[in-house]
Amino acid sequence: MKKDFRVQYPLWQMAFIILFGFIAISLTGASSEMIQNDLxxxxxxxxxxxxxxxxxxTLAMTFILLIIFIMKITNHNKRHPQQKLSFWQIKPIEYLEEDEGxxxxxxxxxxxxxxxxxxxxxxxxMIYLLFNLSRLWIVxxxxxxxxxxxxxxxxxxRKYLSKDED
Amino acid sequence: MLQNRVKELRARYGFSQGELGERVGVTRQTIAFIEKGEFSPSVTLALKLAREFEVKVDELFWLEGEKPS
Known part of the structure; x- marks a missing residue:
């Protein structure tokens, strides 16, 4: 159960959030120029x-992680056809709902x-209100x-599942 | 807090947690939570467990401080 993809899913999200943070740092360090006129x-x-x-x-790592992530979802769906997961489902993937426990x-x-x-x-x-923070810090x-x-x-x-033993 | 004899009766009947879970339609983990008293099952599940062990529900589950029937 601990190896169930739905249990591990928050770890994947945490990894993607860290990568997104690095992307935000890179992008806010960039200077942009926009020219818009009639010509x-x-x-x-x-x-x-x-x-x-x-x-x-960061983009390379995101791409690699994304491929592994998709493979994990595909494997999960093959092993558990009655509990198929989808990227596009509204209900969070990490929910465990097969029984009342x-x-x-x-x-x-x-x-x-x-x-x-x-x-x-x-x-x-309150912090955003009190301090004049940059776009990066808000992100x-x-x-x-x-x-x-x-x-x-x-x-x-994990706290519940690690206690479980037969 | 709900006390129970699920572990004792499961051992008597020779079921593993997984087997008992399968018989009553829940996961092995749920049986483990019930045995440890961390989770109070619904009336439906309590009835199913009692039926598996051929006992009354109040012989299987009882409130803390009260004696089982």
Whole structure:
């Protein structure tokens, strides 16, 4: 069960969030120029050397992770045809709902995430209000909230599943 | 807190958690949670478990501090 892709899914999301953070750092380090008049329209982005390398490495890693991620979902769907997962499903992939015990675990984990947001959202909103932060820090703040959401969910589910033994 | 004899009766009947789960239509993990008292099953599941062990529900589950029937 601990190796179930739905249990591991928050770890994947956390990895993608970290990569997105690096992409945000690279892009906010770039200088952009937009020309728009009757004769021409152009938009250019210029990256300093370090940001260029960072962006290239991050995009490459994102691409590789995405391929592995798709393979994992395909494998899961082959092994569990009755619990098929899809990228496009509205319900979060990490929900475990095959019986009332699993629904209970999911509910406990979701409650912890909800409690986190009840405190974290006003806190972050207050920080944004008090400090004149750049676009990058606003993005990092949002990514931090998303990262914590998956981390809390994962820890709670693992806590229950690691206790289980036959 | 709900107390139960699921583990004891499962051992008596020689079922593994997985086998018992299959018989009552839940996962092995859910049986494990019930045995540890971490999860109180629904009335439906309690009835199914009692039927598997051929006992009454109140012989299988009881409230903490009360004696089982």
């Amino acid at each position: 021409e329209f152009s938009y250019s982005l210029q990256f300093p050397a370090l940001e260029s390398i960072l962006l290239f490495i 699993m629904i209970y675990i999911t509910r406990r984990a979701a409650q912890k995430v909800y409690t986190f947001f009840v405190w974290a959202l006003p806190f972050v909103a 990092i703040g949002i990514l931090f909230l998303a990262f914590m959401q998956y981390l809390i969910f994962y820890i709670e589910v």
